[in-house]
Amino acid sequence: MTFSDVLQVNFSAATPKHHCRVPWLQNSSLMYNFSDSLVNITKETLLRVAIPQDQDSLSSCSRYVQPQWQLMLNDSVDLLDHEVEPCIHGWEFDSSEFSSTIVTEWNLVCKQQALKQVAQSVYMGGLLAGGVVLGSLADKFGRRKIMLICNACIALIGTFIAFAPNLIVYMVARFFIGMALIGQNLNSFSLGLEWLDERHRVIFVTILSCCYTTGQFILAGLGHGIRNWRSLQLAVAIPYYFIFLFSWFHPESTRWLVLHGKYEDALQCFQKVAKINGKPFTEATLNLEILKKEMENEEKGFLRKTYTALDLIRITELRRYTLIMSLFWFITSFVYFSIILNLQDFGLSIPLLMVVFAAFDYPAKLLSMRVINIGRRICQGGFLLLAGSACICLVFVPEGLYHKNMIFGVSRDLVRWIGLMMGQKEGNRHDVHVENKCNWNTSVYFKIDNKIHVILEETVDMSH
Numbered sequence: 001m002t003f004s005d006v007l008q009v010n011f012s013a014a015t016p017k018h019h020c021r022v023p024w025l026q027n028s029s030l031m032y033n034f035s036d037s038l039v040n041i042t043k044e045t046l047l048r049v050a051i052p053q054d055q056d057s058l059s060s061c062s063r064y065v066q067p068q069w070q071l072m073l074n075d076s077v078d079l080l081d082h083e084v085e086p087c088i089h090g091w092e093f094d095s096s097e098f099s100s101t102i103v104t105e106w107n108l109v110c111k112q113q114a115l116k117q118v119a120q121s122v123y124m125g126g127l128l129a130g131g132v133v134l135g136s137l138a139d140k141f142g143r144r145k146i147m148l149i150c151n152a153c154i155a156l157i158g159t160f161i162a163f164a165p166n167l168i169v170y171m172v173a174r175f176f177i178g179m180a181l182i183g184q185n186l187n188s189f190s191l192g193l194e195w196l197d198e199r200h201r202v203i204f205v206t207i208l209s210c211c212y213t214t215g216q217f218i219l220a221g222l223g224h225g226i227r228n229w230r231s232l233q234l235a236v237a238i239p240y241y242f243i244f245l246f247s248w249f250h251p252e253s254t255r256w257l258v259l260h261g262k263y264e265d266a267l268q269c270f271q272k273v274a275k276i277n278g279k280p281f282t283e284a285t286l287n288l289e290i291l292k293k294e295m296e297n298e299e300k301g302f303l304r305k306t307y308t309a310l311d312l313i314r315i316t317e318l319r320r321y322t323l324i325m326s327l328f329w330f331i332t333s334f335v336y337f338s339i340i341l342n343l344q345d346f347g348l349s350i351p352l353l354m355v356v357f358a359a360f361d362y363p364a365k366l367l368s369m370r371v372i373n374i375g376r377r378i379c380q381g382g383f384l385l386l387a388g389s390a391c392i393c394l395v396f397v398p399e400g401l402y403h404k405n406m407i408f409g410v411s412r413d414l415v416r417w418i419g420l421m422m423g424q425k426e427g428n429r430h431d432v433h434v435e436n437k438c439n440w441n442t443s444v445y446f447k448i449d450n451k452i453h454v455i456l457e458e459t460v461d462m463s464h
Contacts, residue, residue, distance in 0.1 A: 004219040004236050005158070005181055009123075010343045010350050011219075012229035013116055015103045017094040020063040020087035022050045052084055061110035062086060086110070099227040106167045115167060120341070122171045126178025134183035142260075143187040144252040150184035151244040153177070158237025162230045194253055195273065202372065206365050213361040220354040263288050328380065335391060 025046055049067045051058045062084040093104040103109060108116040138146040157177045164170040189208065196204050219236070226232045251273070257266040267288065274280070312322040343353045371379050 004215045004222075005154070005177070007216060007219055007340065007354070008223070008232060008236055009120060009341060010354070011098070011223040011232055012101055013103060013108075013120070014098050014101050014344050014350065015109065015113075015116070016096075016098050016101070017057075018060055018091045018104075018109055019047065019051050019058040020061070021089045021092045022047075022063060023089055025050060059084075060091075097227070098229075101229045102167070102170065105229075108167075119167065119171050119174065123174040123178045126175035127182045129175075130179030130182035131186070134179065135186070138183070138187055138190075139256075142252055142256050143191050144247075144250060146183055147187040147191070147247055147250070148244065150180040150187070151240055151247050153180035154184060155237055155240035155244055158240060159234065162234040162237065188247070188250075191250065191253055194255060202369055206369055209365050210362060213358045213365070216354055216358040216361070220351040220358070223354070224351040263292060328384075331384070332387070335387065 025043055046067075047058060049064075049069055049071050051063045053059065065083040065085050068082060087110065091107060091109060098104070102119070103116060106112075106115075108119075134146055134150070154177055157173050157180065161170060161173045161177065164173060192204055192208070193201060222232060222235050226235055251269040252265065254266045254269050257263070257269065312318050340357065343350045346353055368379075
């Protein structure tokens with residue numbers, strides 16, 4: 001469901017076709033005495049009289065001060081000298097695809113279109129803040145507790161957003177739900193890795209990524225069937241109430257329990273896991289004394305008992321790896337979200353595009369489990385080159401050829417996800433101490449490039 005919350009902006013913040021509202025055009029058909037005869041004139045015909053043309057379509061942000069009746073006789077009349085004005089009475093939006101979005105409800109078009117990107121930037125800011133703040137809180141209070149709190153916040157705040165009275169409240173709520181979302185995502189990811197050996201982590205990450213893709217399929221179906229953004233928001237938030245109940249039974253990180261001296265709780269977690277796996281568990285196998293002794297032996301191998309994200313840069317062995325992987329995540333996430341968060345720009349059905357992208361995700365992620373045997377460096381470098389080539393090809397595709405754009409977008413999406421799986425596999429080479437810090441460090445770069453993408457998109461829109 002994590003991906004559903006991130007990608008739902010394709011539906012909830014979509015911008016339908018629109019034009020200025022003209023007060024005297026309230027009826028679908030008008031009777032007008034023109035040239036001494038009664039003529040039945042449709043609303044579509046009169047719109048050409050009231051609203052200027054902009055590249056073979058009605059202007060979205062202006063209208064004539066006075067109706068230009070001569071256009072009914074000759075569409076080619078030169079109207080360069082006729083005065084126009086902004087949409088002082090608001091806009092009319094096409095409701096054939098979306099009955100309601102935040103754009104149609106709060107008029108986020110024309111001079112206010114930048115507010116749509118501001119809202120998305122605020123949400124990404126919440127993801128960034130959550131990656132910075134909740135990582136430290138999880139180390140202090142426990143991953144399970146933070147995960148439970150985040151799940152509860154996502155459910156409650158998500159429900160509240162469905163009833164947001166204005167854009168300001170909407171943006172503030174989206175900021176906090178972004179914080180909770182990244183906290184839930186990374187803590188659940190870390191908890192899952194801690195209970196697995198290195199051999200099974202690739203399978204775990206692949207299954208987890210396929211779950212993200214499944215959420216994308218579900219969102220496409222919800223977006224196709226639910227055309228009102230408030231109802232869609234509610235549909236995305238409700239499952240988190242059940243996720244909160246299920247996560248209540250998830251065990252705490254045994255490493256965190258041991259590090260904080262809660263050996264008995266750690267032993268209980270081991271007993272539960274052994275029972276689930278059908279393995280025998282006796283005091284002779286593991287008890288408090290053995291656990292304490294193992295912890296003492298492990299601590300002797302560390303210079304300190306606690307580590308921070310700064311150690312990823314301070315420690316020579318990790319510095320190069322951290323910088324390379326940060327750049328890797330920055331580039332791949334920037335390119336990926338520049339397309340996946342702007343599906344409307346393809347000019348095709350958004351649910352259809354989402355399904356096509358998701359359909360290509362499955363084989364890409366499963367293929368990554370095989371090609372990893374070739375070598376991580378070769379796979380990462382090769383797939384980055386392929387992704388870059390696909391993006392360059394997009395520049396030379398004519399704007400009107402949406403189907404070719406979609407093909408390039410799908411191929412780039414496939415390549416990006418295979419490369420992403422390589423990056424996730426890289427985490428297996430480190431101790432969990434370091435790996436948790438890597439996860440939070442990655443999330444920070446992951447959200448920074450999303451904010452940069454939003455800012456660049458807003459800049460491009462303003463330049464046009």
